[in-house]
Amino acid sequence: AQSVAQPEDQVNVAEGNPLTVKCTYSVSGNPYLFWYVQYPNRGLQFLLKYITGDNLVKGSYGFEAEFNKSQTSFHLKKPSALVSDSALYFCAAYNAGNMLTFGGGTRLMVKP
Amino acid sequence: GAVVSQHPSWVICKSGTSVKIECRSLDFQATTMFWYRQFPKQSLMLMATSNEGSKATYEQGVEKDKFLINHASLTLSTLTVTSAHPEDSSFYICSAETGLWETQYFGPGTRLLVL
Numbered sequence: 001a002q003s004v005a006q007p008e009d010q011v012n013v014a015e016g017n018p019l020t021v022k023c024t025y026s027v028s029g030n031p032y033l034f035w036y037v038q039y040p041n042r043g044l045q046f047l048l049k050y051i052t053g054d055n056l057v058k059g060s061y062g063f064e065a066e067f068n069k070s071q072t073s074f075h076l077k078k079p080s081a082l083v084s085d086s087a088l089y090f091c092a093a094y095n096a097g098n099m100l101t102f103g104g105g106t107r108l109m110v111k112p
Numbered sequence: 113g114a115v116v117s118q119h120p121s122w123v124i125c126k127s128g129t130s131v132k133i134e135c136r137s138l139d140f141q142a143t144t145m146f147w148y149r150q151f152p153k154q155s156l157m158l159m160a161t162s163n164e165g166s167k168a169t170y171e172q173g174v175e176k177d178k179f180l181i182n183h184a185s186l187t188l189s190t191l192t193v194t195s196a197h198p199e200d201s202s203f204y205i206c207s208a209e210t211g212l213w214e215t216q217y218f219g220p221g222t223r224l225l226v227l
Contacts, residue, residue, distance in 0.1 A: 036218070044156075044205060044218035090156060100146075102156035 002027050004093045006103035013081045013110055021076040021106050023065075023091030031093045033074040035065055038088040038105075047089075050074060061085070081110045114140045116208050118219035125196055126227055133191045133222045135206030141186035142208030146216065147179075150203040162189050196226040 003026045013019045025031055035047040048059025055067040065076045074091060091103040115138040125131050135145055147159045160181050162168040168181035178200075180192040189208075193200055203223050207216040 044207070046215045046217070049215075092156075100158045102158075104155040 002093065002101050004091055004101050004103040006089075006091055006106045008106050009104075010107045010109060013108070015083050015110055015112050016080050019078050019081040019085070019108065019110070021089050021091075021108060023074045023076065023103055024072050025074060025091075025093040026072065027093045027101075033065075033067060034092040034094070035059065035063070035074075035076050036090045036092065037061075038090065040087070044090070047076070081108075083110050083112055086110045114138075114208075114210075114215075114217040116142075116206065116217045116219040118204075118206055118222050120222060121220060122223040122225075124225045124227065127197055128195055131193045131196055131224060133193075133204055133206075133224075135189045135191070135208070135219050137187045137208045137217070140208075140210055140217075142189075142210060143186070144209050145183060145189040146207045146209075147181060147189070147191050148205040148207070150205060150221070156205070159191075193224065196224070198226045200224065201226045 005024045007022055011021055033050040036044045037047050038044050047063050048057050048065055050057045050067045058064045063078050065074050067074050086109050089106050089108055092100055094100045117136045117138055119134045123131055145162050149157050149159055158171050159174045160168045160170045162181050162183035164183045164186050170176045178194055183189045201224055203221050205221045207218045209216045
């Protein structure tokens with residue numbers, strides 16, 4: 001069965017420090033991978049996606065993610081965190097023929 | 113950027129009644145719209161995919177007779193929760209995309225509480 005894991009319920013980081021939000025997936029074949037963000041009192045927003053090509057994908061708001069096939073990971077990263085990055089982040093994976101599966105979400109808290 | 117609206121933003125209803133939730137793409141035509149359910153632990157589940165003018169494709173485990181989806185036009189999809197029960201209480205989110213695996217634009221969500 002297809003699954004997406006976000007092993008950390010919450011990530012705490014100081015403003016200005018680099019951040020990483022982890023995601024691993026279990027999908028047969030070549031997966032399509034996505035990151036979404038949900039800010040407080042707002043709907044989900046698309047951040048970035050990996051379909052094919054360069055393993056390093058750049059997205060909105062300075063975020064990037066690296067597709068690592070051998071480790072089946074798609075970690076979300078940002079070189080310098082902002083307080084305004086505090087939100088709930090979802091990783092998702094899709095494989096043709098299967099449902100779009102979301103991870104459980106990771107709450108990012110960036111402290112001043 | 114592209115905007116997706118949902119109406120209502122929240123609704124409270126009695127058990128046994130039906131509730132309709134609308135999802136509209138305000139400034140673009142959406143070839144495909146998706147309906148998600150967000151559970152209390154905040155994980156998301158894709159319920160169904162709808163394409164304009166055709167029947168929705170439901171994910172495994174989602175009752176199509178309970179969650180009726182109508183994609184009436186390229187800018188409107190509706191989700192009707194029929195004979196709602198307390199266990200249907202949840203946060204329902206729709207999204208829309210302009211092409212296969214193009215960026216998905218999400219609505220603000222609808223919180224449903226069934227008493």
